[in-house]
Amino acid sequence: MGGVTIPLADQFASRLHEAKTLTATPLNDIFSEFDATVKVKTVDIDATANTGEDVFVKFYDDVAPTVGTTLAHMVLKGKAGVVTPCVLPGGGVTFPTNVAVSIACVQEKGGKEGTTAPSGVVDVKIFAEGTTV
Amino acid sequence: MALTTTPLGRKVAFDMTEQTVLSNVPDVNVRAGPTTLYGLDLDNTTTSSSANWIKLFDDTGDGLAAAVVGNTARPDIIIPVVAVGAVGATPILGRLQAMWPEGLPFTNGLCWLASKAAGNDFAAAPDDDFRVQAVTAEAA
Numbered sequence: 045m046g047g048v049t050i051p052l053a054d055q056f057a058s059r060l061h062e063a064k065t066l067t068a069t070p071l072n073d074i075f076s077e078f079d080a081t082v083k084v085k086t087v088d089i090d091a092t093a094n095t096g097e098d099v100f101v102k103f104y105d106d107v108a109p110t111v112g113t114t115l116a117h118m119v120l121k122g123k124a125g126v127v128t129p130c131v132l133p134g135g136g137v138t139f140p141t142n143v144a145v146s147i148a149c150v151q152e153k154g155g156k157e158g159t160t161a162p163s164g165v166v167d168v169k170i171f172a173e174g175t176t177v
Numbered sequence: 178m179a180l181t182t183t184p185l186g187r188k189v190a191f192d193m194t195e196q197t198v199l200s201n202v203p204d205v206n207v208r209a210g211p212t213t214l215y216g217l218d219l220d221n222t223t224t225s226s227s228a229n230w231i232k233l234f235d236d237t238g239d240g241l242a243a244a245v246v247g248n249t250a251r252p253d254i255i256i257p258v259v260a261v262g263a264v265g266a267t268p269i270l271g272r273l274q275a276m277w278p279e280g281l282p283f284t285n286g287l288c289w290l291a292s293k294a295a296g297n298d299f300a301a302a303p304d305d306d307f308r309v310q311a312v313t314a315e316a317a
Contacts (some may be wrong), residue, residue: 100253105295115294115295115296115297115298116255116295116296117255117257117295118255118256118257119252119253119254119255120254121253121254121281123281123282126279127279128277128279128281129277129278129279130275130276130277130281131275131276131277131278132273132274132275132276133274133276134272134273134274135272135273136273137256137257137273138257138259140228140259152251153251153252153253154232154251154252154253154254154255154296154297155251155252155255155296155297156296156297157251157297
């Protein structure tokens with residue numbers, strides 16, 4: 045499990061985060077360089093190798109959420125065995141309270157509860173734009 | 178509050194379902210059976226003070242309203258839309274689109290509601306009109 049954020053072009057203030065084998069252990073503040081605004085514009089949930097169950101990617105507006113306790117700001121579903129892309133064109137989804145995006149992937153539906161990691165490998169790519177103070 | 182579904186045209190295999198005033202009481206099984214969701218247009222422009230969250234359920238709707246009241250309902254999708262003028266508001270203030278180009282199946286049925294809080298907090302309905310337009314596969 046691990047993640048890497050790739051600068052795409054500084055002039056566009058855009059980043060692509062690739063979360064390899066995302067589990068119930070959160071990746072915290074994945075766009076930490078954005079400290080004024082951050083907007084998630086595209087999410088690609090690759091559950092091709094996770095055929096056992098649908099998965100739910102939880103996005104927290106929190107620098108260090110507790111999965112299973114912290115309310116998720118956004119939840120997107122990934123279908124088992126396929127890639128589920130979701131595009132948020134225009135403005136994208138903002139994370140205004142803490143200007144932080146932390147993510148985790150679990151088997152349980154959205155909301156708060158759920159700490160069961162997917163039974164297989166789930167990779168997630170997130171494209172975001174942001175600004176700094 | 179008004180819920181309507183409009184065919185988008187004979188040569189387009191999609192329908193558009195609109196709810197002009199989302200509340201924290203769910204609209205259940207809005208396509209009267211399984212469907213595939215392709216896009217949402219969310220309009221929070223009449224709300225000046227608070228963000229709203231739309232919450233989608235893959236559910237037949239049977240018992241969903243009671244599960245919402247009892248806070249045992251769990252959404253499949255949760256998407257926030259900031260208020261007009263909020264910090265980090267979208268360029269088109271209070272508007273947000275979400276698209277699933279490959280389609281997102283709702284094998285039991287598509288239900289939705291909205292509330293003023295994240296996660297599975299359904300307690301407070303939006304203060305003002307919060308509208309959704311959903312593009313789904315054409316009815317069989």
